[in-house]
Amino acid sequence: MRSLFATIPVVVWVALAACGPSPAPHTPVGAALTPKNLSATQGLAIESACVVSGVELCFNAIDDNCNGVIDEGCGLRSGPIQLTVAWGSVPVDLDLRLTVPSGDTVSDETRTITGFRLDHDCPRDSCGEQNYENLFATEDPPLGHYIVTVKLADPIGYISPVKATLSARIGSRSYRVALEFEKVGDLRTFSFDL
Numbered sequence: 001m002r003s004l005f006a007t008i009p010v011v012v013w014v015a016l017a018a019c020g021p022s023p024a025p026h027t028p029v030g031a032a033l034t035p036k037n038l039s040a041t042q043g044l045a046i047e048s049a050c051v052v053s054g055v056e057l058c059f060n061a062i063d064d065n066c067n068g069v070i071d072e073g074c075g076l077r078s079g080p081i082q083l084t085v086a087w088g089s090v091p092v093d094l095d096l097r098l099t100v101p102s103g104d105t106v107s108d109e110t111r112t113i114t115g116f117r118l119d120h121d122c123p124r125d126s127c128g129e130q131n132y133e134n135l136f137a138t139e140d141p142p143l144g145h146y147i148v149t150v151k152l153a154d155p156i157g158y159i160s161p162v163k164a165t166l167s168a169r170i171g172s173r174s175y176r177v178a179l180e181f182e183k184v185g186d187l188r189t190f191s192f193d194l
């Protein structure tokens with residue numbers, strides 16, 4: 001009997017632990033991230049091959065030196081996920097957004113959510129004629145579905161089409177999508193699963 005009573009607290013503790021809130025599943029950081037089910041708006045090609053074109057150039061959303069980091073050395077933040085859209089000197093307003101597995105969205109309206117931050121927004125932030133928006137994961141990202149959108153929020157009188165480059169760094173892999181917008185409200189998407 002004594003040994004039976006001695007086991008009861010252990011059983012209760014295990015039962016309570018099993019009933020507690022379970023944390024969201026997380027992937028290992030960095031190179032171990034493996035995106036699946038990549039998809040983009042119909043008609044858009046997702047380029048995964050990187051061709052070294054020279055030293056890294058700033059604010060073009062292209063990994064020119066193919067080291068897996070987009071526009072490094074240019075003041076952009078990076079992390080296990082980095083998303084950058086650039087549209088050069090064209091004076092329009094494009095908006096980069098990311099909806100994460102929890103359903104929360106990082107955007108120019110909510111620039112910081114748990115684990116993600118939009119650190120540059122054009123034309124609101126000082127942009128000159130080097131327009132770009134940059135968004136990155138500040139910690140290891142949760143598993144699930146991610147939806148990236150870029151919208152032509154305001155053409156500011158510019159005659160279409162507006163061309164832009166979207167690059168995504170996901171772990172040690174990077175992807176690039178050439179975007180084109182015709183009219184205000186046009187939306188292009190890129191999605192993936194972790």
Ligand SMILES: [Ca+2]
Nearest residue numbers: 063065067069
């Ligand atoms: Ca680079």
Ligand SMILES: [Ca+2]
Nearest residue numbers: 057062064071
């Ligand atoms: Ca670059």
